[in-house]
Amino acid sequence: MRTGRVTQTIWNRSVKKQIQKVNRNSTGKTAWEENSSELISDEKDFVWSSTSVSGKAPAQVKYAVIEAAGDLAAKRVRPTAVSVQILFPESSDEQELKDIMRILTEICEETGLAITCVQAESAEYVLRTVIQITAVGVKENSKQQMKKWVSGTEIILCGYMGLEGTLRLVEEAEADLRTRFTPSFIEKTKRCKESLILPEQILKLPEEAKSRQCGDGGVLCGLWELAEAEKIGFEIDFSKLALKQETVEICEFFQLNPYLLTSAGSYLVLTEHGEETLESLKNAGVPAVRIGFVKEQNARTLVNGEETRYLDRPAPDELSRWWKERKESEEQEDRRGDNYVKHCTL
Incomplete structure (x- = not known):
């Protein structure tokens, strides 16, 4: 697998x-x-x-x-x-x-x-x-029923894509990052953990809104899961997906896709009352932005300027890929070291 x-x-x-x-x-x-x-x-x-x-x-x-x-x-x-x-x-x-x-x-x-x-x-x-x-x-409310979301229902993004993965990369590979970035940049990135949304904050959503956390696989996996769970199609403005600059630079350093990077502490929200929901989130200290809306058709489309494409099935999380490649690199180093020792012995 x-x-x-x-x-x-x-x-x-x-x-x-x-x-x-x-x-x-x-x-x-x-x-x-x-x-x-x-x-x-x-x-x-x-x-x-x-x-x-x-x-x-x-x-x-x-x-x-x-x-x-x-x-x-x-x-x-x-x-x-x-x-x-x-x-x-x-x-x-x-x-x-x-x-x-x-x-x-x-x-x-x-x-x-x-x-x-x-x-x-x-x-x-x-x-x-x-x-x-x-x-x-x-x-507390065991009688909640699955809601039929109508065309035009707004989709809101809370928090920042790939931030969890960014923070974990800093924890795991700080020495590598210090070969490119200054100590002040590393420390600033670590402080970004304050931007992760906590459970208490997301519980402040209005009753009619429905939320889903983005986790393994990043925001693109989160959008796919949202569509599957709520039986909806949608149109997403890709340019509205919020990223910290620290995430952009660290993902560029490790050649990772931030939109496929684990994103616990960020959420997708469906709501028919966008302004009320945004105001509630603001009062709870949650950064949020409209990113799209539900469509009548089941198509799941991503719009980026003049380009429109369909959302692909979820790909493996980028942090998992990073660990796999890191392990392979370490094994190659070990083999080179063993070969060197054998050569010196001979």
Whole structure:
């Protein structure tokens, strides 16, 4: 299979057909484009969302919490707690666990989340640390129905594309970036984390609006998932997709596409009352801009000046591609080093 998340086609063929056999209870929607699950009971509707990240920097746990909790907030579910599972390479030490727990505690205090369970272990098959976060909450309005969005419904972008991925690249490859960029640029980029949208902010949306977090695969994957989930077509003004200049420059340095770069902490919003929604977001401290509208047809089009094209099926996330290429490069360096040692021995 390709690097990163499995494709929608594979998921439908190998996952969906199997779980349909056992999901006889009253449960929420289960689909490739859904990042959260719902279990409906007579008393409460529990909703949870899981996400996983991998890397060498302890700060990755922060972005996993923001994504898992943000997926709940996008469904108007207030996240209340998280559980954590950490898999370390065998070469890791206790200090790495302490660093992860420090950052986890900080973000959970900031977002008002309890930490209900933490499991950590090391294994020989783990190449770099993997952190899985599961966030849980209770749906307050269990009678929400899927809405039929009419032509002309506005689509709003909240936050900045590829910002999460940019921050994670700085955490993972600061030494590489310092070969091109000044220390002040690096520090300014790190401060961009303040522009990530937190769950509490997205919960301030008006009741009629519907939101969806952009995560793995960036804004282009987010738009595809939005269309799949809401059964809509749309027209998007590509030039309106907001990017930080830091994202543009770092993606250029690593030759990455920022529109395919993981973007937790940014959201797409559907609304029939654009001005009211923009005002609510402004009051919540959320940068937002209109980027397009729903169309009667199912076509999903991107307009950039005089050029119009159709939205492609989601491609692998650029951060996953970066890790793959980095691993291959490190392996090549190791082989060259081994060959040099053999040559010197001879």
